Amino acid sequence: MDRIDGVLGSLPGELYTSDPDVTARYLTDFRRFRTGATRAVLRPRTTAEVQRIVALCAAHGVPLVPQGGNTSYCAAATPSASGEELVLSLERLNAIRAIDPGNLSLTAEAGCVLSVLQEAADAAGLMLPLDLGARQSCQIGGNLSTNAGGISVLKYGMARDLVLGLEAVLPDGQRLDVLQPLRKNNTGYDVKQMLLGAEGTLGVITAVSLKLARKPAQTVTAFLAIDNIDVLTDILARAQILTGENITSFEYISHHSLALLLAAQQELRHPLETPSAHYVLMEAQSCSPVLALEDAVGQLLEELMGEGQVTDGTLAASAQQRDALWYLREHIPEAEVANGGSVKHDVSVPTSALPAFITRASALVETQSEGGRLSIYGHVGDGNVHFNVVAPEGAAPATYKPWFEREVSPRLYDLAVAMGGSFGAEYGIGIIKLDLLDRYGDPAKRHMMRAIKAALDPANLMNPGKVVRA
Ligand SMILES: Cc1cc2nc3c(=O)[nH]c(=O)nc-3n(C[C@H](O)[C@H](O)[C@H](O)COP(=O)(O)OP(=O)(O)OC[C@H]3O[C@@H](n4cnc5c(N)ncnc54)[C@H](O)[C@@H]3O)c2cc1C
Structure with missing residues (x-):
């Protein structure tokens, strides 16, 4: 045996x-x-x-x-x-243990699918603000273990920011029970934080208490065309001021990404009459039924179009139109797959540096890889861009992608790091980014990660080979 x-x-x-x-x-x-x-x-x-x-x-x-x-x-x-x-x-560990509307909290087991929790919060008249394209299949335990980001980080933060309490099983089988849904609990080290973003290497998350938010009474969704990418973060700042910090999403979509999607799914229509080099899908939400959110966004558009910063724009007039705009943002990865897939670079830089990063990184790809098709989209407000590159038309993706990863990707990561950024914004390390962590990770941070791993999991039995090298 x-x-x-x-x-x-x-x-x-x-x-x-x-x-x-x-x-x-x-x-x-x-x-x-x-x-x-x-x-x-x-x-x-x-x-x-x-x-x-x-x-x-x-x-x-x-x-x-x-x-x-x-x-x-x-x-x-x-x-x-x-x-x-x-x-x-964890798929069968999937009970919702409690929803406490007065405490704005929900306690659920790790195997609950994210969309199921969103629906449960909605049924209680509230909202779970964590949201990402994989919502129908990812589980809350996975979201926490990867500290997932997504499309509402700007207003509500990363998955980590929504956690009030946690239950987990440590590598020796002990149960960690700090699940109370408390907003204040300064009683020594905040040990639950160690399991968040640990990608299963320090224990198994079994349940979580999450912050809920009040459901939006108003949602205003706009799709904007912008010629000059340099004004991107100024527009976000002005949008925040006019809406009283109620921008929930400010998503960048490059002309190339939209073109790739419209070519791959020909039943789709371009949402604007005047094409542009850059687009933003912006959403403002408020739980207040009286705040004049639509007026604020309308005024923003009027000002920006008057100044020429925005060359065209549309406001969603119905839930269907909103869904259609979000469809464009969320299905770009499918268009990349239809073109043989992309080399993905999930990088972040300080938000103020994002336009310059996109400009410099695009120029770098254009000089290093003639015909490489850029597909750039992401979360401007989080300084996080998915800087993806699809093989040139006619080139074999199976040959092009490894070549690009070897010859060009390191320069893109170097650029992000030189601009004060990170080689891994929201997807984590797993196996795929271990080399990048070796190359760019702060040595003292890597030392601490190895020390924590050795202390909690000395036999290296929890998800070995991921995040921390043996
Ligand atoms: C279409 C699509 C869109 C996406 N969009 C985003 C996005 O916007 N932002 C973003 O951050 N990510 C995104 N992702 C990546 C991915 O969905 C997230 O990382 C997600 O949080 C992973 O959850 P999961 O349940 O699938 O975890 P898995 O893939 O099953 O696991 C991920 C890691 O967590 C560990 N793990 C899982 N459950 C537990 C547990 N209960 N206890 C301990 N460890 C555990 C695993 O060992 C592994 O290391 C996207 C993925 C897809 C396919």
Whole structure:
């Protein structure tokens, strides 16, 4: 009997599956970078079952790979090819434990799908402000483990900023219970923060208490055309002032990204009459039914168009029109896939430096890779841009992409870092960005990460090979 048999032999059969037809769907990451192997997928339904599994794995020295919705962009939830790791799926740990409208909080288990929690908050007359394109399949435990960003960070912050309390199982099987939904709790180290963004390397998140927000009574959505990218952050500042800091999203879309999407999905229409080099999808929301939000955005558009900063613009007149505008923003990645996929650079710089980064990085690609098709979009207010490059027309993506990653991507990361930025804004490290962390990560920070990992998981059993090198 080997170590894995030792674990599986001690568990009831309903807690895991070894059927290769079932386990296959847990083995390849969303972007198909890696396919691993496993002898079983463990599927606990309660925190006590997670504790039992983790303690057994610790006793037998068997590594575990926690997996949520498996939408990681960095292959962070994919087991190695060795077959020696077990996958721990949180999908059946999915109860909503409490919603407290008076406390503006929701407590739910880690396997809850994000959209299910959004709907539950909505049914309680409130809103869960975390939102991202993978909402129908990512799980809240995965969102917290990657400290996900998304489209509402500008007003509500990253996933980390929404956490009031956390329950988790530590690598030795102990249960950490700091789940109380408290806004003030200064009682020593804020240990829950360590598990947020740790990508499953320090323990298994089993439940969370999250901040809710009041539901918007008004939403104003605008699509703007801008010729000169340098004014992008000035426009955001003016929008914030006129709306009283009520801009929830300020999403940049380059002409190239929109063109790629309109070509890939020909039933779509350009939302504006006058095409431009740059676009912004801007949304303002307020829970106040009396604040004159639409007037504020209308005045902003009038001023900006009068000054020539915005060359064209439209306001969504209905929920359908709003959805149509957001469809354009959220389906750019599909257009990239339809063109053979892209080399992605998820970088951030100080918001004030974002226009200059886009200009300088675009020029760099144009000189280094003739015909490389830029697809740039992202979250201006967070200083985070998805600076993606699609193979030139006629070039084979399978040859072009590795070449670009080797020859040009390092220069783009160098540029972002030289401008005070980061090589990894919101997708995390996983396996894919370990080299970048080695190259750009502060040495003292990497030392602390290794020390924390060694202290909490000395046998390196929690998601080994991700985020921290053994
Ligand atoms: C269409 C699309 C759009 C996206 N948009 C965004 C975006 O706007 N912003 C953004 O930040 N990301 C985005 N992502 C990336 C991804 O969706 C997020 O990183 C998401 O938060 C991952 O959640 P998941 O449940 O799929 O986690 P998984 O992919 O299953 O796991 C991610 C990591 O978390 C760990 N993990 C999962 N659950 C637990 C748990 N309960 N306890 C401990 N560790 C755990 C895993 O081991 C792994 O390291 C997008 C992805 C897609 C496919």
